[in-house]
Amino acid sequence: MSIFEIKDVRKSFKNGEIEEEILKGVNLPLQKGEVTALVGASGSGKSTLLTIAAGLQPASSGQLLFDGKNLTDLNQEQIRQIRAKDFGFVFQSSHLVPFLTVEEQLLLMLEVAETTLSKPEQKKEIDKILKIVDLEQRKKAYPSSLSGGEKQRVAIARAIIHQPKILFADEPTANLDSKRSKEVMELIRELTNTLGITTLVVTHDEEMLPYVDNIIKMKDGIVI
Amino acid sequence: MKIAWKEMKKNKAKFLILGSIVFLISLLTFIISGLANGLSDDNASLIKDLPDGQFYMSEDAEQTYNLSSIDSETQEEILNKHEDAAAFSIQRGFVNDDADKQHGVVFVTSTESDFFENVKKGEIVLDQSLKEDGIKVGDTLTNNQFDDEFVVKGFVDQKKYSHSPVAYINTEDYQQMYRVEDMQLIMIPDADDSLSFDGLESFSNKAFLNTIPSFSAEQMSLNMIVWFLVVISGMLFAIFFYMMNVQKIGLYGILKAIGIKTSTLFKMMWTQMFVITSISLILSVSLSQLFNSFAPDGMPFSLSMVTTIQLAIVFFVIGFIGATLSGLQIRKVGPLQAIQQGEV
Numbered sequence: 001m002s003i004f005e006i007k008d009v010r011k012s013f014k015n016g017e018i019e020e021e022i023l024k025g026v027n028l029p030l031q032k033g034e035v036t037a038l039v040g041a042s043g044s045g046k047s048t049l050l051t052i053a054a055g056l057q058p059a060s061s062g063q064l065l066f067d068g069k070n071l072t073d074l075n076q077e078q079i080r081q082i083r084a085k086d087f088g089f090v091f092q093s094s095h096l097v098p099f100l101t102v103e104e105q106l107l108l109m110l111e112v113a114e115t116t117l118s119k120p121e122q123k124k125e126i127d128k129i130l131k132i133v134d135l136e137q138r139k140k141a142y143p144s145s146l147s148g149g150e151k152q153r154v155a156i157a158r159a160i161i162h163q164p165k166i167l168f169a170d171e172p173t174a175n176l177d178s179k180r181s182k183e184v185m186e187l188i189r190e191l192t193n194t195l196g197i198t199t200l201v202v203t204h205d206e207e208m209l210p211y212v213d214n215i216i217k218m219k220d221g222i223v224i
Numbered sequence: 225m226k227i228a229w230k231e232m233k234k235n236k237a238k239f240l241i242l243g244s245i246v247f248l249i250s251l252l253t254f255i256i257s258g259l260a261n262g263l264s265d266d267n268a269s270l271i272k273d274l275p276d277g278q279f280y281m282s283e284d285a286e287q288t289y290n291l292s293s294i295d296s297e298t299q300e301e302i303l304n305k306h307e308d309a310a311a312f313s314i315q316r317g318f319v320n321d322d323a324d325k326q327h328g329v330v331f332v333t334s335t336e337s338d339f340f341e342n343v344k345k346g347e348i349v350l351d352q353s354l355k356e357d358g359i360k361v362g363d364t365l366t367n368n369q370f371d372d373e374f375v376v377k378g379f380v381d382q383k384k385y386s387h388s389p390v391a392y393i394n395t396e397d398y399q400q401m402y403r404v405e406d407m408q409l410i411m412i413p414d415a416d417d418s419l420s421f422d423g424l425e426s427f428s429n430k431a432f433l434n435t436i437p438s439f440s441a442e443q444m445s446l447n448m449i450v451w452f453l454v455v456i457s458g459m460l461f462a463i464f465f466y467m468m469n470v471q472k473i474g475l476y477g478i479l480k481a482i483g484i485k486t487s488t489l490f491k492m493m494w495t496q497m498f499v500i501t502s503i504s505l506i507l508s509v510s511l512s513q514l515f516n517s518f519a520p521d522g523m524p525f526s527l528s529m530v531t532t533i534q535l536a537i538v539f540f541v542i543g544f545i546g547a548t549l550s551g552l553q554i555r556k557v558g559p560l561q562a563i564q565q566g567e568v
Contacts, residue, residue, distance in 0.1 A: 056559045062399060082561075084483020095478040099234035100227070108227065112483045126378070218366070 002029035003182070003198050004053070009046055009062030011221075022048050022133070024221040025062070030166070035192050035199040037209060040218035046202045047170055047217070053200060054087055054168040054223050055079040067165070084112050087118055088159030090169040090188075094151035096143040102130070103139045106161045113162035125161065132182060132194075133157045149180035158163065158190055169201040173208060185211040227488075228495035239500060242464050245505055246457060246504035250539055253453040254512035257535060258519075260446035264523040267439050270314075270332065270385040271432060274339050277413040279432040280424040285408075287316060287425070287435045292408040294424065302410055302421060303335060310337030311407035313398060314385060319365040320349070320373065329391040330384075335397035339411070341380060341392035348374035351389030355379050369401040386436055419538065454538055461546030466491060469550060473557050481559035487553050497547040498540075506529030507535045 011023040023046045030036055038046040047165055052059045054069055064071035067086065071079060083089075106126045108118065117125060130136045134151040143151055152172060159167055169188060173181035189211040192199045201212065209215055219224050232239045260535045265272065280302075285292035297427060312334035318326050329350070334340035338356060341349040359365070365374040374393065383390040412419065417426055427435065434440040469476070476489055509532050519525040 028321065051560055054481075080483055080485065081481075083481065087483075091478070094456070097227075099231040104230065109482060148312060190262055 003032040003066070004030040004200075005063075005065040006030075007051070007063040008066060009049065009052060009059045009060070009064070011045075011057075011171070012060045021057070022221050023052070025224055026218075026221070028216060028223060030198050030200055032198050032216070033192060033196050034213040035189060035201060035211065036214040037212040038200065038202045038216050038218060039206075039209070041086060041202065042204070044218040045221040046218045048172055050168055050200060050202045054089065055083055064112065066211065075116055081134050085114065086165045088162070088164035088167040090152070090155050090159045090167065090172045092156040092171045092174040094148075096146075096151055096154055096158075098143050100133060101140050101142055102146075102157075105154060105158050109158045109161050111151055115162055129157045132191065148176055149183065152176060152180070152184055156191070158182065160195060160197065161192075163195065164197060167197050167199040169199065171202055173203065173205055178207065181205065213218060226495075228492040229499070231492070232426060232499065234495060238468075239496070242460070243500045243504050245320060245345065245460060246369055246501060246539075246543075247508050249453055249457045249460070250536075251508035251511055251541075253450055253457075253535060254527060254532060255515065255525075256446060256453070257531060258512065258516060258525045259523075260443060260450065261528070261531060262524035262526040263442055263446065264439070265382060265526050266384050266387050267442065268385060268433050268436055269382050270390050271436070273428065273560060274411060274412040274429065274544055276412060276429055278415040278417065278419055279427040279429070280410045280412070281427070281435075283423055284424045285425075285484060288337050288434060289408055290316075292406065293404070293406040294408065294410060295406055298421065298423065299335075299410065302412070306412045306415070308338075308414070309410060309412040310339055311335045312316055312337075312340060313404075313408040315398075315402055316386070316388065316393075317367060317369070317401070319367055319391060321357075321365055322363055323357055325357075327357060327359070329354070330386060331401070332385070332390050332392050333395045333407075334392075335395070335407070339413070343392045343394045345394045345396050346372055346375060347377040347394065349378050349380060349392040350376060351383045351391070352379040352381055353384070353389045354391075370397065371400065372397070386438075432507065442565075450469060450535075454535070454542055458542035458546040459495050461497060461543045462550045465497070465547045466550035466553070469493075469553055470484045473553070476554055476557045477559050480557065486555055490548070490551055493547055493551050493554070497543050501529075501540055501543045505539060526547075536552070537564045 006026055006028040009023055009026045011020065012019050012021045026049055040046045051057050051065060058223065059072055062072065067084070071082070073111060097108065100108060103126055106129060109123060110122050110125070127136065130139060133156060135150060135153055135157065138146065138150060147152065172188070173184050185208045188199060191197060223224060228518065270357035280294070282294055294311065302310060303309050312332060314329050317331050318328050320326055332340065336342055341564055343349055350359065359376060361376050361378055363376045365376060420426055479489065480486065512527055512532065513529070516525060516527045
């Protein structure tokens, strides 16, 4: 069943006098509980497609159908609410808040998502997620004392703590070595299965492809 | 979660530096404000302590009180009409004490009034600063323009004019010394500028203070320093938060991407500004009030709690404006910027 559908999405940028079309009518359905990978050469439009799907930038035309709504019809505040409650994000860099501990990063996300959990329930949920990402012992650590792999696992924990429906990951293993990259992809794979999340991941690393259900190849702004 | 507080706790040094600067600037502002007010009292407490109303001097005096002369007819007419009104004169002079030491004073005499000391013939009431010079009640003082002697009847608290202590004397003694019959000025309490008299120019209390030589120049210079410091503190907040915001653009972008409201980011910045300003002001207000209590006797320093609180409110407002102006860039940060940037 398709939970999110990208329909004929186009994106153009003005480069001086010339209008450059980055996405030329992309159609892509995302199935519930599956990991879909967007692959392609640099400049193929995969990251642009991911950021448009995630509501981080508007499409020039087309539709983004999610939960019975077309995201392109919504205003900024409505999109923000969807990002806070229904979407999770993992980026190339972990982008953790430098002055919050691992536990506080997750607590912040729960607050942003306006979850109805009580304080003890929030603590319980944080412990559960930290156990999944194997960071129970680093609960009180600040980002500055974490390794690159640990930071990215915290970023993943932050992206899923509020139980989003869709996880968007933009090159989540780009800054990690091969071993750590595999660990992170295994984690994303496992979480998608156990929590029933739908994942759209952008990667250029072919070694990551065994961990995904669908591979979508892009070239020059179209799906091939 | 108190995200603003968490940041301050983690980056103590950064916020301590800003807090210290705000503390020093606000302390300096309070001290200069205390000096401005002290000098103002030293220059014109005689007038400042009078109730709000209107002052009158003759038009031909061209706003110079000691050239003014109000004829007795006009004076009587006004005093009969306005019960609280008082006619008075001010003249610089000096008195010699028992040891023939000369003390500069400003002689003040008035018609019977609750606002001025009523002194009998041959008596004199002095500002308390002359007590500190060794003059006591019962001492006799002389003046080369006065045929008789003055007996010191008492002292009054902080009554100065043009940086000189006031000496209240009887009108007859005054007339003998300065060989004048007419008073220079009339003061009508609670009157407004609609009340006018032929041949007399009217002044509000504030306008009359400005006729005192050097008063407005002195106050303008000091007040300019005070407001300059207030503006500097506002700019300091703006610059500090601008620098911090520039450093945190990536972070703001990512927080926006995960769904944090822009208003939450503004609240975070305002909280930090409020905490820093509050702590800095508590310290500087306490220290300036302590200085107010222990300032050396010769130093004209007067800092009321009302003035301090007013200035503290101005600091809050200016800090808020400074931080908000610098924070406008937060609104412009797009979530996408964070993704395109490196680690925050």
